[in-house]
Amino acid sequence: MGIIKTDKLVFEYIRRDEEGNVEGITRAVDEVDLDVKQGDFVAILGHNGSGKSTLAKHINAILYPTEGAVWVDGMDTRDEKDLWNIRQEAGMVFQNPDNQIIGQVVEEDVGFGPENMGVPTEEIWERVEESLKAVGMYAYRKFSPNKLSGGQKQRVSIAGVIAMHPKCIILDEPTAMLDPNGRKEVVRAVRALNDVEGITVVLITHYMEEIIHADKVFVMDKGKVAMEGTPREIFSQVKRLKELRLDVPQVTLLAYELQRKGIELPDGILTVEELTQHLLQKYHMK
Amino acid sequence: MSIILDHVDYVYGEDTTLAVHALNDVNLVIPDGQFIGLIGHTGSGKSTLVQHLNGLIKPTGGSIYFNGEDIHAEGYDKKKLRSKVGLVFQYPEHQLFEIDVFKDVCFGPKNLGLTQKEAELRAYAALKQVGLEDEYFYQSPFDLSGGQKRRVAIAGVLAMKPDVLVLDEPTAGLDPKGRDEILDQVAKLKEETGITVILVSHSMEDVAKYVDRIIVMNQGSVLYDDVPKEVFKHYRELEDVGLAAPQVTYIMQALHKSGMPVATDATTIEQAAQEILQIFF
Ligand SMILES: Nc1ncnc2c1ncn2[C@@H]1O[C@H](COP(=O)(O)OP(=O)(O)OP(=O)(O)O)[C@@H](O)[C@H]1O
Ligand SMILES: Nc1ncnc2c1ncn2[C@@H]1O[C@H](COP(=O)(O)OP(=O)(O)OP(=O)(O)O)[C@@H](O)[C@H]1O
Ligand SMILES: [Mg+2]
Ligand SMILES: [Mg+2]
Numbered sequence: 001m002g003i004i005k006t007d008k009l010v011f012e013y014i015r016r017d018e019e020g021n022v023e024g025i026t027r028a029v030d031e032v033d034l035d036v037k038q039g040d041f042v043a044i045l046g047h048n049g050s051g052k053s054t055l056a057k058h059i060n061a062i063l064y065p066t067e068g069a070v071w072v073d074g075m076d077t078r079d080e081k082d083l084w085n086i087r088q089e090a091g092m093v094f095q096n097p098d099n100q101i102i103g104q105v106v107e108e109d110v111g112f113g114p115e116n117m118g119v120p121t122e123e124i125w126e127r128v129e130e131s132l133k134a135v136g137m138y139a140y141r142k143f144s145p146n147k148l149s150g151g152q153k154q155r156v157s158i159a160g161v162i163a164m165h166p167k168c169i170i171l172d173e174p175t176a177m178l179d180p181n182g183r184k185e186v187v188r189a190v191r192a193l194n195d196v197e198g199i200t201v202v203l204i205t206h207y208m209e210e211i212i213h214a215d216k217v218f219v220m221d222k223g224k225v226a227m228e229g230t231p232r233e234i235f236s237q238v239k240r241l242k243e244l245r246l247d248v249p250q251v252t253l254l255a256y257e258l259q260r261k262g263i264e265l266p267d268g269i270l271t272v273e274e275l276t277q278h279l280l281q282k283y284h285m286k
Numbered sequence: 287m288s289i290i291l292d293h294v295d296y297v298y299g300e301d302t303t304l305a306v307h308a309l310n311d312v313n314l315v316i317p318d319g320q321f322i323g324l325i326g327h328t329g330s331g332k333s334t335l336v337q338h339l340n341g342l343i344k345p346t347g348g349s350i351y352f353n354g355e356d357i358h359a360e361g362y363d364k365k366k367l368r369s370k371v372g373l374v375f376q377y378p379e380h381q382l383f384e385i386d387v388f389k390d391v392c393f394g395p396k397n398l399g400l401t402q403k404e405a406e407l408r409a410y411a412a413l414k415q416v417g418l419e420d421e422y423f424y425q426s427p428f429d430l431s432g433g434q435k436r437r438v439a440i441a442g443v444l445a446m447k448p449d450v451l452v453l454d455e456p457t458a459g460l461d462p463k464g465r466d467e468i469l470d471q472v473a474k475l476k477e478e479t480g481i482t483v484i485l486v487s488h489s490m491e492d493v494a495k496y497v498d499r500i501i502v503m504n505q506g507s508v509l510y511d512d513v514p515k516e517v518f519k520h521y522r523e524l525e526d527v528g529l530a531a532p533q534v535t536y537i538m539q540a541l542h543k544s545g546m547p548v549a550t551d552a553t554t555i556e557q558a559a560q561e562i563l564q565i566f567f
Binding site for chain 2: 245253
């Protein structure tokens with residue numbers, strides 16, 4: 001069994017009126033089977049409302065299955081005695097940084113997690129420094145978080161999770177509010193955590209180019225997993241992705257447009273280097 | 287008719303030890319009918335700047351004129367200003383508060399003094415414009431997914447039919463299709479009604495595709511103010527201030543460097559494809 005496993009996971013939001021009568025039911029996750037290997041970098045894509053956040057909240061036991069089951073490192077998330085172990089092993093970064101920051105000073109905020117875990121003081125400061133540097137916010141360590149702009153806050157909350165040294169980190173659109181440079185820094189930091197520390201990464205995003213290095217991509221549609229494969233396999237299917245309200249990186253789209261206009265290129269080109277190489281070859285043959 | 291920012295300065299927590307100088311001598315003229323992109327690193331002052339445009343924030347130095355009138359002069363009608371300059375906040379949660387989606391979107395037009403019936407018609411049209419399905423209309427806005435909340439917040443401002451539409455990162459959190467749909471709708475609205483649109487965005491690709499003018503902020507000051515092609519020619523300088531050019535610009539640079547006779551200033555997929563095709567056919 002992988003570090004994260006779900007078996008026919010179903011989750012329904014139930015809306016009730018004041019008297020408690022059921023007003024409506026939304027099946028947000030619908031029979032999802034996931035199996036994520038320890039050390040993998042997994043990406044989850046999907047249209048708005050497709051169930052990504054709901055699925056993510058099951059991984060660190062914020063939500064519990066309506067049907068089916070979820071295991072984290074072999075622990076059933078419904079088992080109350082494992083709740084804190086699960087939350088420590090699976091760290092989560094949410095979409096909106098405003099709800100995640102509690103400290104009065106940036107470095108304090110980042111230190112909260114390790115402090116609660118009982119990490120020795122000296123090591124806490126090491127972790128705070130390394131995490132803040134990883135997201136490019138070290139210069140702001142003495143700032144008050146509520147005086148930071150949106151993008152700056154988001155980087156602090158990522159540092160807060162990194163400082164806990166979790167086995168697995170789930171990031172729910174962590175870069176949605178960042179500038180191009182901040183996005184690159186965060187993706188680089190997350191990739192380094194994955195490569196160097198072997199931390200399992202689950203990245204939810206609407207930025208297609210952020211996940212070209214993922215080991216595996218899941219595409220959600222109306223609560224179900226609609227596609228599953230490597231980035232190249234997924235991004236080769238431009239039409240299918242567009243039907244699912246998604247897109248491909250600009251370089252992939254450009255290659256696809258050139259293909260349609262009669263230039264022979266392989267499907268699923270993912271990087272600028274690849275495209276340059278193929279076009280150059282064609283150009284010299286001409 | 288225009289908005290003028292004349293030597294605008296803004297300091298958060300003025301007179302405290304934690305003072306942050308968020309805007310530094312900003313001078314801008316925003317004539318009617320432009321589609322403007324406002325870009326800049328996180329913390330560069332974009333949100334602070336746009337909150338000045340409808341009078342939410344008062345400059346600590348300098349003045350702001352809307353159609354020739356100083357908006358902070360005594361007796362100036364701020365309520366009217368806010369109905370003319372519609373601002374969609376960066377965090378939609380800050381804007382949503384009613385018990386259901388439909389009421390939330392009706393709030394603005396009702397506040398303008400429209401009848402219930404008129405307000406409802408506008409709300410309905412605005413929700414259609416942002417592509418939210420009917421099934422969500424009577425749900426609490428807080429029970430929606432991130433992207434759905436964003437749509438409701440945008441609809442709330444569209445329903446007021448402002449003359450100047452200011453969108454603070456409206457596509458953050460939207461799926462790619464939703465992103466295109468919303469920006470296409472805004473562009474269409476602009477074409478049809480001639481409104482001014484100011485789009486704050488971290489997506490260089492979106493900005494390149496839609497706007498006629500880009501204002502680049504860096505640490506509270508205006509760094510560049512020009513048409514997209516000219517601004518993105520400075521891609522190295524943009525990288526130094528936390529930004530980038532659209533990915534296609536880098537592709538064209540790489541092709542050019544490897545010896546292919548292509549121009550390097552394409553900023554959209556269409557331009558890039560055209561430029562590459564002309565050397566093959
Ligand atoms: N608290 C809630 N109460 C009721 N329904 C909810 C709640 N949160 C989400 N939903 C519904 O569940 C479905 C899945 O939502 P979810 O937030 O998981 O989507 P998502 O894929 O994360 O979307 P996004 O890309 O917009 O963040 C949607 O139809 C949404 O309206
Ligand atoms: N309420 C506040 N109190 C004090 N300082 C603030 C406040 N809001 C923003 N700032 C500071 O003012 C500066 C400009 O922030 P602003 O939010 O305008 O930037 P931005 O360009 O919108 O950034 P982002 O891309 O992250 O949204 C930043 O240094 C920020 O830390
Ligand atoms: Mg979500
Ligand atoms: Mg902002």
